[in-house]
Amino acid sequence: MSGSQPTEVAGEAEADAPAATEAGEESFTGTSLPRVEDHRILTGEAEYIHDVTPEDCLHMALVRSMHAHAEIVDIETSEAETHPECELVMTAEDLKAEYNPMPTGVGRIATGASGEAVELPEWSLADEKVRFVGEPVALVVASNRYAAEDVADLVTVEYDTLEAVADGMAAREDEVVVHESIGTNVVDHERIEFGDLQTAFEDADHVVSGEYSWGRISGVPLETAGVVATYDDETDSFDVDCNIQLHTLVDDTIYETLGYDADDVRVNVPADVGGSYGTKIAIHRYCCLAAMASQQLERPVKFEEDRIENLQGGDVHSSDREYEIQMAVDDDGTMRGLDVWFVDDFGAFPRYPINQVLKPLSVVTNSYRIDHVGYEYDLVLTNKTSQTAYRGFGVDPHIYALEMIVDEAAREIGMDPTEFRRRNLITPDQMPYTLPSKNVYDSGDYPATLDRIQEIVADERDGGLLDPDVVAEKREEGKYRGVQPSVIIEPGVSGSDWTDRQRSNREALDSRSREEVDELPEHLRAELREDGTVRAYLATDSSGQGHQTLVSQLLADELEILPSEIEVDYLDSVDAPTEYGSAASRMAVMLSGATVGLAERLVENAEELAADGWGVSIDDVAYRDGGVERIDTGETLSLADLAELDADRDERLTVASYDYDHPALEREEFDDALRRKLPVYPTAAFGANAPIVEVDVETGEVEILKFHTVRDCGTMLNPTIVEGQAHGGIAQGVGAALLEEFGYEEDGQPQAITLFDYLLPSIETVPEIEMEHTETPSPYTETGAKGVGEGGMIDAPASIATSINAALEPLSVDEPADRIPVAPDHLLSKIREAEE
Amino acid sequence: MRTDSTGEYDAPERREITVTVNGEAVTAAVEPRVKLSDFLRSECGLTGVRVGCEHGVCGACTVQQDGRAIKSCLSYAVQADGAEVETVEGLADEDGSLHPIQEAFHETHALQCGFCTSGFVVATKELLEENPDPSREEIERGLADNICRCTGYQNIYEAVERAAAKMRE
Numbered sequence A: 001m002s003g004s005q006p007t008e009v010a011g012e013a014e015a016d017a018p019a020a021t022e023a024g025e026e027s028f029t030g031t032s033l034p035r036v037e038d039h040r041i042l043t044g045e046a047e048y049i050h051d052v053t054p055e056d057c058l059h060m061a062l063v064r065s066m067h068a069h070a071e072i073v074d075i076e077t078s079e080a081e082t083h084p085e086c087e088l089v090m091t092a093e094d095l096k097a098e099y100n101p102m103p104t105g106v107g108r109i110a111t112g113a114s115g116e117a118v119e120l121p122e123w124s125l126a127d128e129k130v131r132f133v134g135e136p137v138a139l140v141v142a143s144n145r146y147a148a149e150d151v152a153d154l155v156t157v158e159y160d161t162l163e164a165v166a167d168g169m170a171a172r173e174d175e176v177v178v179h180e181s182i183g184t185n186v187v188d189h190e191r192i193e194f195g196d197l198q199t200a201f202e203d204a205d206h207v208v209s210g211e212y213s214w215g216r217i218s219g220v221p222l223e224t225a226g227v228v229a230t231y232d233d234e235t236d237s238f239d240v241d242c243n244i245q246l247h248t249l250v251d252d253t254i255y256e257t258l259g260y261d262a263d264d265v266r267v268n269v270p271a272d273v274g275g276s277y278g279t280k281i282a283i284h285r286y287c288c289l290a291a292m293a294s295q296q297l298e299r300p301v302k303f304e305e306d307r308i309e310n311l312q313g314g315d316v317h318s319s320d321r322e323y324e325i326q327m328a329v330d331d332d333g334t335m336r337g338l339d340v341w342f343v344d345d346f347g348a349f350p351r352y353p354i355n356q357v358l359k360p361l362s363v364v365t366n367s368y369r370i371d372h373v374g375y376e377y378d379l380v381l382t383n384k385t386s387q388t389a390y391r392g393f394g395v396d397p398h399i400y401a402l403e404m405i406v407d408e409a410a411r412e413i414g415m416d417p418t419e420f421r422r423r424n425l426i427t428p429d430q431m432p433y434t435l436p437s438k439n440v441y442d443s444g445d446y447p448a449t450l451d452r453i454q455e456i457v458a459d460e461r462d463g464g465l466l467d468p469d470v471v472a473e474k475r476e477e478g479k480y481r482g483v484q485p486s487v488i489i490e491p492g493v494s495g496s497d498w499t500d501r502q503r504s505n506r507e508a509l510d511s512r513s514r515e516e517v518d519e520l521p522e523h524l525r526a527e528l529r530e531d532g533t534v535r536a537y538l539a540t541d542s543s544g545q546g547h548q549t550l551v552s553q554l555l556a557d558e559l560e561i562l563p564s565e566i567e568v569d570y571l572d573s574v575d576a577p578t579e580y581g582s583a584a585s586r587m588a589v590m591l592s593g594a595t596v597g598l599a600e601r602l603v604e605n606a607e608e609l610a611a612d613g614w615g616v617s618i619d620d621v622a623y624r625d626g627g628v629e630r631i632d633t634g635e636t637l638s639l640a641d642l643a644e645l646d647a648d649r650d651e652r653l654t655v656a657s658y659d660y661d662h663p664a665l666e667r668e669e670f671d672d673a674l675r676r677k678l679p680v681y682p683t684a685a686f687g688a689n690a691p692i693v694e695v696d697v698e699t700g701e702v703e704i705l706k707f708h709t710v711r712d713c714g715t716m717l718n719p720t721i722v723e724g725q726a727h728g729g730i731a732q733g734v735g736a737a738l739l740e741e742f743g744y745e746e747d748g749q750p751q752a753i754t755l756f757d758y759l760l761p762s763i764e765t766v767p768e769i770e771m772e773h774t775e776t777p778s779p780y781t782e783t784g785a786k787g788v789g790e791g792g793m794i795d796a797p798a799s800i801a802t803s804i805n806a807a808l809e810p811l812s813v814d815e816p817a818d819r820i821p822v823a824p825d826h827l828l829s830k831i832r833e834a835e836e
Numbered sequence B: 001m002r003t004d005s006t007g008e009y010d011a012p013e014r015r016e017i018t019v020t021v022n023g024e025a026v027t028a029a030v031e032p033r034v035k036l037s038d039f040l041r042s043e044c045g046l047t048g049v050r051v052g053c054e055h056g057v058c059g060a061c062t063v064q065q066d067g068r069a070i071k072s073c074l075s076y077a078v079q080a081d082g083a084e085v086e087t088v089e090g091l092a093d094e095d096g097s098l099h100p101i102q103e104a105f106h107e108t109h110a111l112q113c114g115f116c117t118s119g120f121v122v123a124t125k126e127l128l129e130e131n132p133d134p135s136r137e138e139i140e141r142g143l144a145d146n147i148c149r150c151t152g153y154q155n156i157y158e159a160v161e162r163a164a165a166k167m168r169e
């Protein structure tokens, strides 16, 4: 497989590494080893999926619905079929004859209006009815993409249009029902209570409530979806090269649809994927369609999604929520209870990441101690494209809504919002802290983090951006500055067992035994090679996180060799076991554990091999500095020698693999959460942000002048990579808070189908980020690392929103940031309201 | 281009063009509708030219045409007839050693997934050719037409400054 890193870059890289230059001497882990992935990318040699085009490859294009909701009366394909470049046209009718619906459809969770489970297949091409603009109706294949689009233009679809519903709240009324066989748009609902909520709300001095809305956004990676599928008639099997995320976990969405066994569908992801942030776990529709076309034609078939397809109907939008939230609070500033209700608009089909509505339970009270909590959601369907996962996985809107109600409660009791927050923070002596919702925070000093960010804010007040004179002067010009920090938690390292809660019998969960919990491990493999290098194999895919660098650092330390002596490659879905992979801020922790376990195994094997070779007992040899030493004579065998010795053995000792179990499994603290299938996230990274915002009250525009942040994700395995993750997450948080939204007209027509309408943060809109780090190791993980991939996206929107509240406090604007993104027109109308 | 109902079909007309790509003349017959980005990727095999939007917003497809940075998804291959085009593949030395801009991006961790990187490297090249010592504001203006979804741009500033320093040496 392409894309294992060239070793010369690694060599150059470690010359730069500050703390460790010689194998075995010092640790490479913890240093900012420059990335081994970079060389091939910088030279343009990296092969992304769009760059893969086999010799005799054909190209697929899709005919998509222009209506949000309509019956398909007729699909006329004959004109397309006569086009000389046309190789194939397929519609739902064709594929239904040979293949299966995609296994991610409504049928897996929906209980209909009758309360009975409903089977409702989701076919890869619309069957009888279209339910969102952009839904694929037919596929065509031709010699190149230009020709394929010509052919697609010749397919005529006749529709009978229906009234559409494109608003989550309205969809609950069921006046327009997206799937008539279910009879309701509310396909899933749950209310969970922890503690004594009723008493808390009855006894509290105040109950405040608020309504907040989180607009539909998503990851929008720069690289769209792509697939090259090749059916092999001789072996009756498929190769599916694509940029799906979690290819060793979600490959079932492909092989089940094709009606084949897992072993017959080899899903392979290139070493380089142009960003995913969760979104690409849901691109299986394309993989299935290209594979079917390839089977029909016995030629490789390629599909490259274009940007408009991606934004409009690519099944990759994410959370789209309306919140109603209440907080019970006492005059002395004690948060007594929290009650959260929300509706999440999943679009036309609730696909893979339905558990996105549950993840917030893992941080349900954020950094605050609140003992009584209610949590309730309606998962509704509308005539919009389906949701997928996006960095934060539904936690970002929850934290935003929670921080909004905290501001509102502070205002109600007349307490300084920072002081109010401080009084309720979980303290270090309460760690590990079990939330009412049963997840456990591992470690951290939240008050100290709040203190530090307040010091930074104090500096800004003293001659900086928030100096009282400057602030007053700016107000004269109609520009209001402000900041409101809070401490925000990033749950890390998701377990897997809880993720099918919605597909389980929820009533039975309370009596479930701990033994029934079944977690997926992280798999890692390595082999010692005769040239003395080590080749490691990841069983997951990467999309920019630097996993190759990370594994070479970790493994170099364990094997006492140099990172440049290690190459890291990837396994496809057949060679790898089913496992979880790169999502949910897992990899730093899971790879730490997997590397240690794998290295232990390799070292043991090396010692056994050497002892055998010398004909001595294993106690007479010792692994040291990347080789095995015979203690009595001082003779050594290098890794190359060992690989050679091993070459003729039946059972190779220089090839080993290790499956690292999820760290929550061996901790009783997590028993309750595991047993009841409540979200399990055993690391709690945290941070506090101080974005200095400036609101122009004439235009409603918000500028972030500077973004201060103090962050802690436990032990940093590679500080530069950690910082990069935080920068990127914060930038996406800025986009979410101020710029991005997939707006829809009432009739279901999408309003953001180009990057002119869906505004990604640019170098002009992302402010300067000033970052500090503390390191509180996790007691639950091998290296002390905590999950880190999602933090900025989780905490930045909330911090920006509370800072906007603070900036407009002097004008008594009523909850100016009650809607994300904080769009200028909405903000302006709020400001005008206050002025009247 | 629609065929009529009798199924008759006019194969798309092609035009012969010659483009000097990374110093080498490439002659090919192309359909007038073929975008320069597609020509470079398919016809010339220069897949380092990335395509992120095909409507001129993301800048991933940025190349230099006659020394000017352009978005190759917004022009047609036929428009480059007779022109000199340089892509990211033309930057590193023949011996494989990286251009100072590429080195600087590596050393400052200014790339993650790397899909935007070709475009940023080429845009930076143009920026530094015009202004060897840009201020932060000038970097901001110079790279405002390129989107990076991963890095939050912080390290890209660093990379440009470092590259500028290297190139001034």
Ligand code: FES
Binding pocket: B050, B051, B052, B053, B054, B055, B056, B057, B058, B059, B060, B061, B062, B071, B072, B073, B074
């Ligand atoms: S692909 Fe050309 S600007 Fe996006």
Ligand code: FES
Binding pocket: A222, A274, A275, A544, B110, B111, B112, B113, B114, B115, B116, B117, B147, B148, B149, B150, B151
């Ligand atoms: S590095 Fe991923 S888009 Fe820039």
